[in-house]
Amino acid sequence: MDRRHEILLGATKSFTLFGYKATTIEQVAKIANVGKGTIYTFFKNKEELFQEVVFHLINEMKHETDRLIDTNASFMQNAHTALMKMLQFRERHLLFAKLIEEETALGTPEVQQMLLKIESEIISYVSMRIRNGIAKDEIIECNPEHVAFLLFKSYLAFIVDWQLTHNEPLNEQEILTLFSETLFRGLAKKK
Amino acid sequence: MDRRHEILLGATKSFTLFGYKATTIEQVAKIANVGKGTIYTFFKNKEELFQEVVFHLINEMKHETDRLIDTNASFMQNAHTALMKMLQFRERHLLFAKLIEEETALGTPEVQQMLLKIESEIISYVSMRIRNGIAKDEIIECNPEHVAFLLFKSYLAFIVDWQLTHNEPLNEQEILTLFSETLFRGLAKKK
DNA sequence: AAAATGACCAGAATACCACATCGGTCATCC
DNA sequence: GGATGACCGATGTGGTATTCTGGTCATTTT
Numbered sequence: 256m257d258r259r260h261e262i263l264l265g266a267t268k269s270f271t272l273f274g275y276k277a278t279t280i281e282q283v284a285k286i287a288n289v290g291k292g293t294i295y296t297f298f299k300n301k302e303e304l305f306q307e308v309v310f311h312l313i314n315e316m317k318h319e320t321d322r323l324i325d326t327n328a329s330f331m332q333n334a335h336t337a338l339m340k341m342l343q344f345r346e347r348h349l350l351f352a353k354l355i356e357e358e359t360a361l362g363t364p365e366v367q368q369m370l371l372k373i374e375s376e377i378i379s380y381v382s383m384r385i386r387n388g389i390a391k392d393e394i395i396e397c398n399p400e401h402v403a404f405l406l407f408k409s410y411l412a413f414i415v416d417w418q419l420t421h422n423e424p425l426n427e428q429e430i431l432t433l434f435s436e437t438l439f440r441g442l443a444k445k446k
Numbered sequence: 447m448d449r450r451h452e453i454l455l456g457a458t459k460s461f462t463l464f465g466y467k468a469t470t471i472e473q474v475a476k477i478a479n480v481g482k483g484t485i486y487t488f489f490k491n492k493e494e495l496f497q498e499v500v501f502h503l504i505n506e507m508k509h510e511t512d513r514l515i516d517t518n519a520s521f522m523q524n525a526h527t528a529l530m531k532m533l534q535f536r537e538r539h540l541l542f543a544k545l546i547e548e549e550t551a552l553g554t555p556e557v558q559q560m561l562l563k564i565e566s567e568i569i570s571y572v573s574m575r576i577r578n579g580i581a582k583d584e585i586i587e588c589n590p591e592h593v594a595f596l597l598f599k600s601y602l603a604f605i606v607d608w609q610l611t612h613n614e615p616l617n618e619q620e621i622l623t624l625f626s627e628t629l630f631r632g633l634a635k636k637k
Numbered sequence: 638a639a640a641a642t643g644a645c646c647a648g649a650a651t652a653c654c655a656c657a658t659c660g661g662t663c664a665t666c667c
Numbered sequence: 668g669g670a671t672g673a674c675c676g677a678t679g680t681g682g683t684a685t686t687c688t689g690g691t692c693a694t695t696t697t
Contacts, residue, residue, distance in 0.1 A: 258641090280689060290642035292691080301689065359550070371611060401616070401624050405600055408607060412599035420562060425592070433592050441632025449670090471660060481671040483662080492660065 259297045261287040267308050271350040274357040275305060275366050302365055309369055312350060313376055319344070324384075330393035333384075334439050335431065338410075342427040345414065355415055378403045385442075394442045406438065450488045452478040458499050462541040465548040466496060466557045493556055500560055503541060504567055510535070515575075521584035522630050524575075529601075529625055533618040536605065546606060569594045585633045597629065 265287030269278040280301060284291045298304040320337050328336075341348075351373065358366050381403035388394040413430050456478030460469040471492060475482045489495040511528050519527075542564065548557050572594035579585040604621050 279687085284642095291689090292642050293640085295690065296640075360553075362551075374611065395627060397627055398620075398624070401620065402628060404603070404608070405624065405628065408603035409596055409600055412596070412603075416599060417595070420565065429589070429592065433589065433596065436586060436588055437593060437596065437629060437632040439632070441628040441630070470658085475672095482660090483671050484669085486661070487669070 258287075258289055258293060262289060262294055262297060262304070263307060263311065266304050267312075267350065270305065270308055271353055274353050274361075274363075275369075276357065276361060276363050305365065305369065309350070309373065312347070313373065315347075316341075316344070317380060320380075330388040330391070331435070331439050331443050335435055337384075338434055339427065339431055341410070342430060348414075352415070374407065378407050381406055388442075393444060395444050397442070402442065409434070409438065449478075449480055449484060453480060453485055453488060453495070454499060454502065457495050458502075458541065461496065461499055462544055465544050465552075465554075466560075467548065467552060467554050496556065496560065500541070500564065503538070504564065506538075507532075507535070508571060511571075520634075521579040521582070522626070522634050525630050526622065526626055528575075530618065530622055532601070533621060539605075543606070565598065569598050572597055579633075584635060586635050588633070593633065600625070600629065 262283065265285075266278070266283045268286060269283050272278075273282075280294055281291055283304070284294055287294075294304065298307065319340060323336050323340055324333050325336075354366050354370055354373075357363055358370055378400065382399040385394065385397070385399040385402055389396060389399070413425055413433075418424050453474065456476075457469070457474045459477060460474050464473075471485060472482055474495070475485055478485075485495065489498065510531060514527050514531055515524050516527075545557050545561055545564075548554055549561055569591070573590040576585065576588070576590040576593055580587060580590070604616055604624075609615050
Protein backbone atom coordinates (compact mmCIF):
# COMPACT_ATOMS: atom_id res chain seq x y z
CA MET A 256 0.00 0.00 0.00
CA ASP A 257 1.77 3.12 -1.30
CA ARG A 258 1.28 5.80 1.33
CA ARG A 259 2.39 8.64 -0.91
CA HIS A 260 -0.10 7.64 -3.55
CA GLU A 261 -2.89 7.23 -1.02
CA ILE A 262 -2.22 10.74 0.21
CA LEU A 263 -2.28 12.19 -3.31
CA LEU A 264 -5.56 10.42 -3.95
CA GLY A 265 -7.11 11.66 -0.75
CA ALA A 266 -5.88 15.19 -1.36
CA THR A 267 -7.32 15.20 -4.88
CA LYS A 268 -10.66 14.05 -3.55
CA SER A 269 -10.72 16.64 -0.80
CA PHE A 270 -9.56 19.56 -2.96
CA THR A 271 -12.15 18.64 -5.57
CA LEU A 272 -14.90 18.41 -2.99
CA PHE A 273 -14.11 21.32 -0.69
CA GLY A 274 -11.55 23.49 -2.48
CA TYR A 275 -8.14 24.53 -1.21
CA LYS A 276 -8.94 26.53 1.87
CA ALA A 277 -11.63 24.29 3.25
CA THR A 278 -9.42 21.24 2.91
CA THR A 279 -7.53 20.59 6.12
CA ILE A 280 -4.43 18.47 6.37
CA GLU A 281 -6.19 16.44 9.03
CA GLN A 282 -9.03 15.82 6.60
CA VAL A 283 -6.62 14.54 3.95
CA ALA A 284 -4.87 12.34 6.54
CA LYS A 285 -8.19 10.83 7.53
CA ILE A 286 -9.25 10.11 3.94
CA ALA A 287 -5.84 8.62 3.15
CA ASN A 288 -5.86 6.61 6.37
CA VAL A 289 -2.52 7.93 7.58
CA GLY A 290 -1.42 10.07 10.49
CA LYS A 291 -1.15 13.81 9.98
CA GLY A 292 2.62 13.80 10.40
CA THR A 293 3.05 11.20 7.66
CA ILE A 294 1.91 13.70 5.05
CA TYR A 295 4.90 15.86 5.93
CA THR A 296 7.35 13.05 5.26
CA PHE A 297 6.21 13.06 1.60
CA PHE A 298 5.28 16.71 1.02
CA LYS A 299 6.94 19.84 2.30
CA ASN A 300 3.66 21.57 3.11
CA LYS A 301 0.05 22.01 2.07
CA GLU A 302 0.93 24.17 -0.91
CA GLU A 303 3.35 21.61 -2.34
CA LEU A 304 0.76 18.89 -1.91
CA PHE A 305 -1.68 21.10 -3.79
CA GLN A 306 0.80 21.66 -6.61
CA GLU A 307 1.47 17.94 -6.96
CA VAL A 308 -2.23 17.23 -7.21
CA VAL A 309 -2.79 19.89 -9.86
CA PHE A 310 0.23 19.06 -11.98
CA HIS A 311 -0.66 15.41 -11.93
CA LEU A 312 -4.01 16.29 -13.46
CA ILE A 313 -2.53 18.65 -16.05
CA ASN A 314 -0.02 16.04 -17.16
CA GLU A 315 -2.77 13.49 -17.50
CA MET A 316 -4.63 15.87 -19.78
CA LYS A 317 -1.57 16.65 -21.87
CA HIS A 318 -0.71 13.00 -22.36
CA GLU A 319 -4.30 12.16 -23.16
CA THR A 320 -4.25 14.84 -25.83
CA ASP A 321 -0.84 13.90 -27.20
CA ARG A 322 -2.05 10.35 -27.58
CA LEU A 323 -4.99 11.48 -29.68
CA ILE A 324 -3.17 13.84 -32.00
CA ASP A 325 -2.65 12.18 -35.36
CA THR A 326 0.23 13.76 -37.24
CA ASN A 327 -1.29 12.72 -40.51
CA ALA A 328 -4.70 14.21 -39.85
CA SER A 329 -5.53 17.84 -40.64
CA PHE A 330 -5.27 20.62 -38.05
CA MET A 331 -9.03 21.01 -38.01
CA GLN A 332 -9.59 17.32 -37.39
CA ASN A 333 -7.07 17.24 -34.59
CA ALA A 334 -8.43 20.39 -32.99
CA HIS A 335 -11.89 18.88 -33.20
CA THR A 336 -10.79 15.62 -31.59
CA ALA A 337 -8.80 17.32 -28.85
CA LEU A 338 -11.63 19.68 -28.00
CA MET A 339 -14.08 16.79 -27.91
CA LYS A 340 -11.82 14.91 -25.53
CA MET A 341 -11.59 17.91 -23.25
CA LEU A 342 -15.34 18.26 -23.27
CA GLN A 343 -15.90 14.60 -22.51
CA PHE A 344 -13.59 14.88 -19.54
CA ARG A 345 -15.42 17.76 -17.96
CA GLU A 346 -15.92 15.51 -14.95
CA ARG A 347 -12.21 15.25 -14.45
CA HIS A 348 -11.97 19.01 -14.57
CA LEU A 349 -14.17 19.10 -11.49
CA LEU A 350 -11.11 20.10 -9.51
CA PHE A 351 -10.51 23.04 -11.84
CA ALA A 352 -14.17 24.00 -11.67
CA LYS A 353 -14.00 23.97 -7.88
CA LEU A 354 -10.87 26.09 -7.94
CA ILE A 355 -12.46 28.65 -10.24
CA GLU A 356 -15.44 28.78 -7.92
CA GLU A 357 -13.20 29.30 -4.91
CA GLU A 358 -11.23 31.96 -6.73
CA THR A 359 -14.31 34.02 -7.58
CA ALA A 360 -16.03 33.43 -4.24
CA LEU A 361 -13.14 33.78 -1.79
CA GLY A 362 -10.17 34.90 -3.84
CA THR A 363 -7.81 32.55 -1.97
CA PRO A 364 -4.34 33.77 -3.06
CA GLU A 365 -2.85 30.27 -3.40
CA VAL A 366 -5.72 29.30 -5.67
CA GLN A 367 -5.44 32.48 -7.70
CA GLN A 368 -1.76 31.81 -8.27
CA MET A 369 -2.41 28.19 -9.17
CA LEU A 370 -5.09 29.11 -11.70
CA LEU A 371 -2.67 31.49 -13.39
CA LYS A 372 -0.11 28.70 -13.50
CA ILE A 373 -2.67 26.30 -14.98
CA GLU A 374 -3.67 28.92 -17.53
CA SER A 375 -0.10 29.49 -18.58
CA GLU A 376 0.53 25.73 -18.84
CA ILE A 377 -2.46 25.20 -21.08
CA ILE A 378 -1.83 28.25 -23.20
CA SER A 379 1.76 27.33 -23.84
CA TYR A 380 0.67 23.81 -24.80
CA VAL A 381 -1.92 25.14 -27.22
CA SER A 382 0.55 27.71 -28.56
CA MET A 383 2.93 24.90 -29.36
CA ARG A 384 0.23 23.05 -31.27
CA ILE A 385 -0.64 26.20 -33.20
CA ARG A 386 2.98 26.87 -34.08
CA ASN A 387 3.10 23.33 -35.43
CA GLY A 388 0.03 24.01 -37.52
CA ILE A 389 1.57 27.15 -38.97
CA ALA A 390 4.82 25.37 -39.74
CA LYS A 391 2.90 22.67 -41.55
CA ASP A 392 1.12 25.40 -43.49
CA GLU A 393 -2.23 24.17 -42.26
CA ILE A 394 -3.33 27.32 -40.47
CA ILE A 395 -2.91 30.97 -41.29
CA GLU A 396 -0.05 33.11 -40.09
CA CYS A 397 -1.07 34.45 -36.71
CA ASN A 398 0.27 35.20 -33.27
CA PRO A 399 0.14 31.78 -31.59
CA GLU A 400 -0.02 33.21 -28.05
CA HIS A 401 -2.91 35.50 -28.89
CA VAL A 402 -4.85 32.75 -30.59
CA ALA A 403 -4.13 30.28 -27.79
CA PHE A 404 -5.36 32.84 -25.28
CA LEU A 405 -8.49 33.37 -27.34
CA LEU A 406 -9.17 29.64 -27.57
CA PHE A 407 -8.59 29.07 -23.87
CA LYS A 408 -10.79 31.93 -22.76
CA SER A 409 -13.51 30.99 -25.20
CA TYR A 410 -13.49 27.44 -23.95
CA LEU A 411 -13.76 28.60 -20.36
CA ALA A 412 -16.51 31.02 -21.23
CA PHE A 413 -18.71 28.20 -22.47
CA ILE A 414 -17.80 25.71 -19.77
CA VAL A 415 -17.95 28.07 -16.81
CA ASP A 416 -19.70 31.37 -17.62
CA TRP A 417 -22.51 30.04 -19.76
CA GLN A 418 -24.23 28.35 -16.83
CA LEU A 419 -24.27 31.61 -14.90
CA THR A 420 -26.67 33.26 -17.30
CA HIS A 421 -28.42 30.26 -18.84
CA ASN A 422 -29.99 27.54 -16.75
CA GLU A 423 -29.13 24.74 -19.15
CA PRO A 424 -25.47 24.04 -19.87
CA LEU A 425 -24.56 23.89 -23.54
CA ASN A 426 -24.12 20.31 -24.63
CA GLU A 427 -20.86 19.07 -26.05
CA GLN A 428 -22.09 18.90 -29.63
CA GLU A 429 -23.19 22.54 -29.60
CA ILE A 430 -19.86 23.79 -28.30
CA LEU A 431 -17.98 21.61 -30.74
CA THR A 432 -20.04 22.85 -33.68
CA LEU A 433 -19.62 26.44 -32.65
CA PHE A 434 -15.85 26.18 -32.35
CA SER A 435 -15.47 24.25 -35.56
CA GLU A 436 -17.62 26.61 -37.57
CA THR A 437 -16.17 29.86 -36.31
CA LEU A 438 -12.76 29.69 -34.68
CA PHE A 439 -11.24 26.63 -36.30
CA ARG A 440 -12.82 27.55 -39.61
CA GLY A 441 -11.31 31.02 -39.38
CA LEU A 442 -7.89 29.63 -38.57
CA ALA A 443 -7.77 27.02 -41.32
CA LYS A 444 -5.83 28.01 -44.36
CA LYS A 445 -7.99 28.14 -47.44
CA LYS A 446 -6.39 26.02 -50.08
CA MET B 447 -30.00 74.27 -14.53
CA ASP B 448 -31.50 70.81 -14.85
CA ARG B 449 -31.29 69.21 -11.41
CA ARG B 450 -32.10 65.74 -12.63
CA HIS B 451 -29.34 65.88 -15.20
CA GLU B 452 -26.85 67.29 -12.72
CA ILE B 453 -27.59 64.39 -10.41
CA LEU B 454 -27.12 61.83 -13.18
CA LEU B 455 -23.81 63.45 -14.09
CA GLY B 456 -22.60 63.47 -10.51
CA ALA B 457 -23.70 59.89 -9.99
CA THR B 458 -21.90 58.74 -13.13
CA LYS B 459 -18.74 60.44 -11.96
CA SER B 460 -18.93 58.94 -8.49
CA PHE B 461 -19.83 55.41 -9.59
CA THR B 462 -16.97 55.50 -12.10
CA LEU B 463 -14.52 56.72 -9.52
CA PHE B 464 -15.53 54.73 -6.45
CA GLY B 465 -17.85 51.96 -7.62
CA TYR B 466 -21.36 51.28 -6.38
CA LYS B 467 -20.87 50.48 -2.74
CA ALA B 468 -18.35 53.18 -1.97
CA THR B 469 -20.57 55.83 -3.56
CA THR B 470 -22.79 57.47 -0.96
CA ILE B 471 -25.92 59.40 -1.76
CA GLU B 472 -24.50 62.32 0.16
CA GLN B 473 -21.43 62.19 -2.06
CA VAL B 474 -23.57 62.36 -5.18
CA ALA B 475 -25.62 65.21 -3.71
CA LYS B 476 -22.45 67.16 -3.00
CA ILE B 477 -21.02 66.66 -6.50
CA ALA B 478 -24.35 67.58 -8.07
CA ASN B 479 -24.73 70.57 -5.76
CA VAL B 480 -28.15 69.59 -4.48
CA GLY B 481 -29.51 68.52 -1.13
CA LYS B 482 -29.66 64.85 -0.33
CA GLY B 483 -33.45 64.81 -0.29
CA THR B 484 -33.63 66.26 -3.80
CA ILE B 485 -32.18 63.08 -5.27
CA TYR B 486 -35.22 61.20 -3.98
CA THR B 487 -37.61 63.49 -5.83
CA PHE B 488 -36.10 62.27 -9.11
CA PHE B 489 -35.05 58.71 -8.29
CA LYS B 490 -36.79 56.17 -6.15
CA ASN B 491 -33.57 54.96 -4.49
CA LYS B 492 -29.86 54.36 -4.95
CA GLU B 493 -30.40 51.28 -7.08
CA GLU B 494 -32.68 53.07 -9.54
CA LEU B 495 -30.20 55.90 -9.85
CA PHE B 496 -27.55 53.29 -10.60
CA GLN B 497 -29.72 51.70 -13.28
CA GLU B 498 -30.38 55.03 -14.96
CA VAL B 499 -26.67 55.79 -15.06
CA VAL B 500 -25.81 52.43 -16.57
CA PHE B 501 -28.60 52.38 -19.14
CA HIS B 502 -27.73 55.87 -20.23
CA LEU B 503 -24.22 54.66 -21.04
CA ILE B 504 -25.42 51.52 -22.79
CA ASN B 505 -27.79 53.50 -24.96
CA GLU B 506 -25.03 55.90 -25.88
CA MET B 507 -22.93 52.97 -27.02
CA LYS B 508 -25.76 51.42 -29.00
CA HIS B 509 -26.56 54.67 -30.81
CA GLU B 510 -22.90 55.31 -31.48
CA THR B 511 -22.68 51.87 -33.09
CA ASP B 512 -25.93 52.20 -35.01
CA ARG B 513 -24.67 55.46 -36.45
CA LEU B 514 -21.52 53.77 -37.73
CA ILE B 515 -23.14 50.71 -39.30
CA ASP B 516 -23.32 51.16 -43.06
CA THR B 517 -26.03 48.97 -44.53
CA ASN B 518 -24.18 48.88 -47.84
CA ALA B 519 -20.87 47.78 -46.38
CA SER B 520 -20.04 44.12 -45.80
CA PHE B 521 -20.56 42.40 -42.47
CA MET B 522 -16.85 42.09 -41.95
CA GLN B 523 -16.27 45.77 -42.59
CA ASN B 524 -19.03 46.76 -40.20
CA ALA B 525 -17.88 44.37 -37.53
CA HIS B 526 -14.39 45.77 -37.89
CA THR B 527 -15.58 49.36 -37.59
CA ALA B 528 -17.84 48.65 -34.64
CA LEU B 529 -15.13 46.78 -32.79
CA MET B 530 -12.67 49.56 -33.47
CA LYS B 531 -15.11 52.11 -32.09
CA MET B 532 -15.60 50.04 -28.95
CA LEU B 533 -11.86 49.77 -28.51
CA GLN B 534 -11.36 53.49 -28.97
CA PHE B 535 -13.96 54.19 -26.35
CA ARG B 536 -12.37 52.09 -23.68
CA GLU B 537 -12.13 55.28 -21.65
CA ARG B 538 -15.89 55.62 -21.62
CA HIS B 539 -16.19 52.07 -20.42
CA LEU B 540 -14.31 53.12 -17.32
CA LEU B 541 -17.56 52.72 -15.41
CA PHE B 542 -17.89 49.15 -16.64
CA ALA B 543 -14.28 48.47 -15.80
CA LYS B 544 -14.85 49.79 -12.29
CA LEU B 545 -17.94 47.62 -11.91
CA ILE B 546 -16.09 44.52 -13.03
CA GLU B 547 -13.37 45.33 -10.55
CA GLU B 548 -15.91 45.75 -7.76
CA GLU B 549 -17.63 42.53 -8.75
CA THR B 550 -14.46 40.47 -8.54
CA ALA B 551 -13.12 42.23 -5.45
CA LEU B 552 -16.25 42.61 -3.33
CA GLY B 553 -18.98 40.71 -5.14
CA THR B 554 -21.54 43.44 -4.42
CA PRO B 555 -24.86 41.78 -5.34
CA GLU B 556 -26.34 44.89 -6.99
CA VAL B 557 -23.26 45.16 -9.18
CA GLN B 558 -23.30 41.46 -10.00
CA GLN B 559 -26.90 41.73 -11.11
CA MET B 560 -26.20 44.85 -13.12
CA LEU B 561 -23.28 43.25 -14.93
CA LEU B 562 -25.50 40.35 -15.93
CA LYS B 563 -28.05 42.85 -17.22
CA ILE B 564 -25.36 44.70 -19.19
CA GLU B 565 -24.12 41.41 -20.60
CA SER B 566 -27.59 40.41 -21.72
CA GLU B 567 -28.19 43.84 -23.29
CA ILE B 568 -25.00 43.71 -25.30
CA ILE B 569 -25.43 40.09 -26.32
CA SER B 570 -28.95 40.66 -27.54
CA TYR B 571 -27.75 43.68 -29.54
CA VAL B 572 -24.94 41.68 -31.12
CA SER B 573 -27.31 38.76 -31.75
CA MET B 574 -29.58 41.07 -33.66
CA ARG B 575 -26.70 42.25 -35.82
CA ILE B 576 -25.68 38.66 -36.49
CA ARG B 577 -29.20 37.66 -37.43
CA ASN B 578 -29.16 40.54 -39.89
CA GLY B 579 -25.92 39.28 -41.34
CA ILE B 580 -27.34 35.80 -41.79
CA ALA B 581 -30.50 37.14 -43.40
CA LYS B 582 -28.39 39.13 -45.84
CA ASP B 583 -26.45 35.95 -46.59
CA GLU B 584 -23.20 37.58 -45.53
CA ILE B 585 -22.32 35.24 -42.71
CA ILE B 586 -22.69 31.53 -42.29
CA GLU B 587 -25.66 29.84 -40.70
CA CYS B 588 -25.01 29.73 -36.97
CA ASN B 589 -26.67 30.13 -33.64
CA PRO B 590 -26.65 33.93 -33.19
CA GLU B 591 -26.84 33.77 -29.39
CA HIS B 592 -23.92 31.39 -29.14
CA VAL B 593 -21.80 33.46 -31.47
CA ALA B 594 -22.74 36.71 -29.75
CA PHE B 595 -21.78 35.16 -26.43
CA LEU B 596 -18.49 34.03 -27.90
CA LEU B 597 -17.75 37.49 -29.30
CA PHE B 598 -18.65 39.26 -26.07
CA LYS B 599 -16.59 36.97 -23.87
CA SER B 600 -13.63 37.08 -26.24
CA TYR B 601 -13.74 40.85 -26.26
CA LEU B 602 -13.81 40.98 -22.48
CA ALA B 603 -11.01 38.44 -22.24
CA PHE B 604 -8.68 40.70 -24.17
CA ILE B 605 -9.78 43.96 -22.55
CA VAL B 606 -9.93 42.73 -18.97
CA ASP B 607 -8.16 39.39 -18.48
CA TRP B 608 -5.15 39.94 -20.71
CA GLN B 609 -3.66 42.54 -18.36
CA LEU B 610 -3.83 40.13 -15.45
CA THR B 611 -1.26 37.79 -16.94
CA HIS B 612 0.68 40.12 -19.22
CA ASN B 613 2.10 43.41 -18.04
CA GLU B 614 1.49 45.23 -21.30
CA PRO B 615 -2.08 45.57 -22.52
CA LEU B 616 -2.69 44.50 -26.09
CA ASN B 617 -2.99 47.51 -28.34
CA GLU B 618 -6.10 48.13 -30.39
CA GLN B 619 -4.53 47.13 -33.69
CA GLU B 620 -3.49 43.74 -32.34
CA ILE B 621 -6.93 42.93 -30.99
CA LEU B 622 -8.55 44.13 -34.19
CA THR B 623 -6.24 42.02 -36.34
CA LEU B 624 -6.80 38.96 -34.21
CA PHE B 625 -10.60 39.24 -34.35
CA SER B 626 -10.63 39.97 -38.05
CA GLU B 627 -8.34 37.12 -38.94
CA THR B 628 -9.95 34.47 -36.82
CA LEU B 629 -13.50 35.10 -35.65
CA PHE B 630 -14.80 37.42 -38.34
CA ARG B 631 -12.93 35.46 -40.98
CA GLY B 632 -14.52 32.27 -39.73
CA LEU B 633 -17.98 33.78 -39.75
CA ALA B 634 -17.81 35.32 -43.21
CA LYS B 635 -19.47 33.34 -45.93
CA LYS B 636 -17.03 32.28 -48.59
CA LYS B 637 -18.34 33.39 -51.93
C1' DA C 638 16.60 2.03 13.38
C1' DA C 639 13.39 3.87 10.42
C1' DA C 640 8.89 5.18 9.74
C1' DA C 641 4.51 6.60 11.53
C1' DT C 642 1.85 9.09 14.73
C1' DG C 643 -0.97 12.59 17.22
C1' DA C 644 -0.47 15.98 21.24
C1' DC C 645 1.12 20.37 21.08
C1' DC C 646 2.24 25.27 19.63
C1' DA C 647 2.05 29.70 17.30
C1' DG C 648 -0.21 32.25 14.23
C1' DA C 649 -4.14 32.79 11.26
C1' DA C 650 -9.08 32.75 10.80
C1' DT C 651 -13.64 33.31 12.88
C1' DA C 652 -17.24 35.06 15.89
C1' DC C 653 -18.84 38.55 18.45
C1' DC C 654 -20.09 43.04 20.02
C1' DA C 655 -19.88 48.07 20.53
C1' DC C 656 -19.91 51.70 17.53
C1' DA C 657 -20.03 54.45 13.18
C1' DT C 658 -21.99 55.05 8.67
C1' DC C 659 -25.39 55.30 5.24
C1' DG C 660 -29.89 54.94 2.74
C1' DG C 661 -34.13 56.83 3.05
C1' DT C 662 -37.89 59.95 5.42
C1' DC C 663 -40.24 64.01 6.66
C1' DA C 664 -41.00 68.27 9.26
C1' DT C 665 -39.40 72.66 8.14
C1' DC C 666 -37.91 76.36 5.22
C1' DC C 667 -37.56 79.31 1.14
C1' DG D 668 -44.67 73.33 -3.53
C1' DG D 669 -40.20 71.96 -4.33
C1' DA D 670 -35.83 71.73 -1.93
C1' DT D 671 -33.40 70.69 2.20
C1' DG D 672 -30.70 68.46 5.94
C1' DA D 673 -31.45 66.73 10.81
C1' DC D 674 -32.94 62.48 12.13
C1' DC D 675 -33.92 57.23 12.37
C1' DG D 676 -33.38 52.38 11.84
C1' DA D 677 -30.68 49.12 9.65
C1' DT D 678 -26.54 47.68 7.79
C1' DG D 679 -21.50 47.67 7.92
C1' DT D 680 -16.94 48.20 10.37
C1' DG D 681 -13.11 47.62 13.64
C1' DG D 682 -11.13 45.63 17.40
C1' DT D 683 -10.84 41.87 20.45
C1' DA D 684 -11.57 37.12 22.56
C1' DT D 685 -11.70 32.61 21.06
C1' DT D 686 -11.29 28.68 17.93
C1' DC D 687 -9.14 26.35 14.37
C1' DT D 688 -5.36 24.69 11.48
C1' DG D 689 -0.72 24.11 9.41
C1' DG D 690 3.32 22.36 10.80
C1' DT D 691 6.74 20.23 14.48
C1' DC D 692 8.68 16.73 17.21
C1' DA D 693 8.97 13.64 21.19
C1' DT D 694 7.12 9.19 21.58
C1' DT D 695 5.40 4.81 19.81
C1' DT D 696 5.13 1.13 16.45
C1' DT D 697 6.97 -2.04 13.22
